[in-house]
Amino acid sequence: MSVLNSSQRIRAEILIVLAITFGISGVRAILRLVDSLLDPAPLNEQSVTLNAPQSDLAWLDIALQLCSAGVLFAYGALALFLLAGSGIHLQRPRLKDLGAGAGLAALIGIPGLVLYLFAVHFGLSKEVIPTAFDNAWVEAPALLLWSGANAFGEEIVVVMWLMTRLKHLRWSLPATIAASSLLRGSYHLYQGVSAGFGNIVMGIVFCYFYHRTGRVWPLVIAHFLIDAVAFVGYSLLGDLSIFGL
Numbered sequence: 001m002s003v004l005n006s007s008q009r010i011r012a013e014i015l016i017v018l019a020i021t022f023g024i025s026g027v028r029a030i031l032r033l034v035d036s037l038l039d040p041a042p043l044n045e046q047s048v049t050l051n052a053p054q055s056d057l058a059w060l061d062i063a064l065q066l067c068s069a070g071v072l073f074a075y076g077a078l079a080l081f082l083l084a085g086s087g088i089h090l091q092r093p094r095l096k097d098l099g100a101g102a103g104l105a106a107l108i109g110i111p112g113l114v115l116y117l118f119a120v121h122f123g124l125s126k127e128v129i130p131t132a133f134d135n136a137w138v139e140a141p142a143l144l145l146w147s148g149a150n151a152f153g154e155e156i157v158v159v160m161w162l163m164t165r166l167k168h169l170r171w172s173l174p175a176t177i178a179a180s181s182l183l184r185g186s187y188h189l190y191q192g193v194s195a196g197f198g199n200i201v202m203g204i205v206f207c208y209f210y211h212r213t214g215r216v217w218p219l220v221i222a223h224f225l226i227d228a229v230a231f232v233g234y235s236l237l238g239d240l241s242i243f244g245l
Contacts, residue, residue, distance in 0.1 A: 006168075007168075007169060010165050010168050010169055011169070013082060013165065014162070014165055014166075017078065017079065017082070017157070017161070018183075021075045021078075021153075021157055022075075022154070022157060022158060022183060022184075022187050023183065025186075025187035026183060026186030026187040026189075027186075028187075028190070029186060029187045029188065029189040029190040030186060030189055032189070032190040033189040033190055033192070033193070033196075036126065036190075036192075042123045043123050043124060043125060043126050043192050043193075044120045044122075044123045044124075044125065044126070044127065046126045046127070047126055047127040047128070047129055048126045048127075048128055048129065048190060048191055049129040049130075049131070049132045050128065050129065050130050050131065050231070051130060051131040051132070051133065051142065051143060051146055051231060052131075052132045052133070053132070053133050053134065053138065054068070058138050061138050061142075062138055062141070062142070065138070065142045065145060065146070066145070068149075069145045069146055069148075069149035070149075071149075072149035072150060072152065072153035072154075073149055073152055073153060074153075075153040075156070075157050076152045076153045076155075076156035076157060079156050079157045079160070079161035080156060080161075082161065083160070083161055083164060086164075086168075088164060090156075090160075090216070091214075091215065091216075091217070093217045094215075094217070097215060097217040097218045097221060098221060100209075100213075100215070100218035100221075100222075101217070101218040101219070101220070101221025101222040101224075101225065102221070102222070102225060103222075104205070104206070104209065104218060104219065104221075104222035105221075105222040105223075105225035105226050105229075107205065108202050108205060108222065108226060109225070109226045109229065109230075112198050112202070112226070115194055115197075115198050116128065116194065116195075116198070118194075119192060119193070119194030119195075124192055124193045124194040125191060125192030125193065125194040125195060126191055126192045128191055128195075130143075130230050130231045131143060131231055140232065143228070143231040143232050144228060144231075144232070146227070146231065147223075147224050147227035147228040147231060148224055150223065150224075150227055151219075151220045151221070151222075151223035151224040151227065152220055154184070154223060155206070155216055155219040155220045155223055156216065156220075158180055158183055158184050158203070159180060159203075159206055159207060159210050159216060159219055160210065160216045162176075162179065162180050162183070163176050163177075163180055163207060163210060163211070166179060166180075173211060176207070177203075177204055177207040177208065177211070180203055180207050181199075181200045181201075181202075181203030181204045181207060182200060182203075183203075184199045184200065184202065184203035185197065185198075185199045185200035185203065206219050206222075
C-alpha cells in the first residue's frame with residue numbers, strides 16, 4: 001500500500017478543505033452569477049440579501065443563526081487544527097492589531113463603497129441588501145455574529161491556511177497571492193461582477209499584509225469592522241437612499 005508523500009498530502013488537504021469550505025462556495029457563486037446574467041432583468045435591477053431571518057420565532061431564529069455562523073467558525077477551526085499538525089499556531093491577538101485592523105478597514109471599506117455605487121449605476125452589480133431582519137432582538141446580535149463568523153472563517157482559511165500550504169508547495173509569492181485573491185473573489189460573484197473584482201483587490205492587499213507581517217488578527221479585525229459597519233449601518237439607516245440608490 002503506497003503512502004502519500006508530503007506534497008501529495010498537502011495537495012489532497014487543499015482539495016478536501018476547499019471542497020467543503022470556500023472552494024465550493026466559489027463554484028456556487030459563479031453558477032448564481034451565470035443565472036443572474038441569463039435573467040432578462042439587468043444586474044442592477046436585481047437584488048441579493050446577505051442576512052435574512054431563518055424563522056419567524058425569535059428564539060428559533062437565533063438558534064438557526066448560531067448554527068449557520070458556527071459553520072464558518074468551524075471552517076477556521078479546521079484550518080487551524082490542520083496547521084497545528086505542522087507546528088503552526090494562531091498567534092495571540094495584540095493591542096496594536098486593533099489599529100492595523102482599523103486602518104485596513106478604512107483602506108478597503110471606503111473605496112469598496114465607491115466601487116459598489118459605481119457598479120450598481122453602470123449595471124455591474126446587483127443591489128446588495130445587507131440585512132432583512134424584522135425583529136430588533138435578533139437583528140443586532142445576528143449581524144455582529146455573522147460579521148465575526150465571516151471574518152474569522154475567511155481570513156483563517158483563505159489567507160493564513162491557504163498561503164501557508166501553498167508556500168509549503170513552493171509556490172511563488174505572486175502565485176500564492178493570486179490564488180488566495182481569486183478564491184476570495186470567486187465566492188462573492190453571486191453579488192455581481194464588481195463584487196468579485198473588489199474582493200480580488202481586497203485579497204491582494206490582505207495577502208501582502210500577511211506576507212509582510214505574519215499577522216492574521218488585523219485581517220480578522222478589518223474584515224469584522226467592514227462587515228459590521230455595512231450590516232449594522234444599513235440596519236440603522238434602513239436603506240441606501242442617502243447614496244442615491
